[in-house]
Amino acid sequence: MTEKVLPKEDSDFSLPGRMDESNSAYFVPEIESKSKSKSLVIFGIAFVLVSTGIFAYYFLNQSEIDSEILDNSAFKTLEERMVEHYRVGQFGSDHAHAALLVFVNGDQIDFSHPRFQLQSKYIHFENNNPYLIHKHATDVPLDMLFSSFGLEITSECIVLRGQTDLNQNCIDSKNSMTVLINGKSFSNINLYEIIHNDRILISFGDSSLISNQLEQLDKLEIHDVPKSSKLVPEKDISV
Incomplete structure (x- = not known):
């Protein structure tokens, strides 16, 4: 007589249908959520860097930029x-x-x-x-x-x-x-x-x-x- 052995707790994925269920219902959403969070962080960092660069450029070249604005013929009589x-x-x-x-x-x-x-x-x-x-x-x-x-x-x-x-x-x-x-x-x-x-x-x-x-x-x-x-x-x- 063959002795029956109960499946171990970590062997659920070996049962029919368990692998598909596990991948689709649990793992994929978690991966997508992490990917979106990472993208938002990268976008935020890029935005801060670009904004800081623009501000720094204007600050360093303020006199020249203001002079060009005032020299614009649209402002002249x-x-x-x-x-x-x-x-x-x-x-x-x-x-x-x-x-x-x-x-x-x-x-x-x-x-x-x-x-x-x-x-x-x-x-x-x-x-x-x-x-x-x-x-x-x-x-x-x-x-x-x-x-x-x-x-x-x-x-x-x-x-x-x-x-x-x-x-x-x-x-x-x-x-x-x-x-x-x-x-x-x-x-x-x-x-x-x-x-x-x-x-x-x-x-x-x-x-x-x-x-x-x-x-x-x-x-x-x-x-x-x-x-x-x-x-x-x-x-x-x-x-």
């Missing part, structure tokens, strides 16, 4: 961008006066209005004068004056942009555009740099009115350049 574009000279490197009259359909634009006064540091109208241009640096084109208060002049149109409206006039069969500097026709007024005592006429509309407009322009007084300038504190502009 229109005047600052134009100064760079036209390579305008240092403020105070020149001082010149010129008379400017602009007519639209026979009506003179009154530059004594506050919206036109002292709008640019480099070239502007001042002291409520309706026609006298003041230029305070070399290489300053009239484009900087016009852009400072929203005036756009092309070969075909004259456009004046207000805060809430747009006044645009373009040549047609009845209206023409005339630009004269010291009595001579000029093709691109925007790029012109005034010389002291210049007289400039820009006229849109009936060309028969130009002779009278020139007479009016010739009668205007162009003040001599003062030996010293005074400062307008609220605008940081010398006049």
Whole structure:
């Protein structure tokens, strides 16, 4: 007679089906849990290292980074961008006066209005004068004056942009555009740099009115350049 022997406590895996049950129900989840925990730890360490590296780089290069941000053209004013574009000279490197009259359909634009006064540091109208241009640096084109208060002049149109409206006039069969500097026709007024005592006429509309407009322009007084300038504190502009 064969003696029956009970299976030992650690021999359960030898029974039919026990090995599969043990592997699938107990061992696999434990392995996956450890793997996930390990991945989270690695990710956390990597995140800390990257964050620390970025912070350290910014700390060591803070001045340079801040300088690049401030130099970004998106933060610059229109005047600052134009100064760079036209390579305008240092403020105070020149001082010149010129008379400017602009007519639209026979009506003179009154530059004594506050919206036109002292709008640019480099070239502007001042002291409520309706026609006298003041230029305070070399290489300053009239484009900087016009852009400072929203005036756009092309070969075909004259456009004046207000805060809430747009006044645009373009040549047609009845209206023409005339630009004269010291009595001579000029093709691109925007790029012109005034010389002291210049007289400039820009006229849109009936060309028969130009002779009278020139007479009016010739009668205007162009003040001599003062030996010293005074400062307008609220605008940081010398006049």
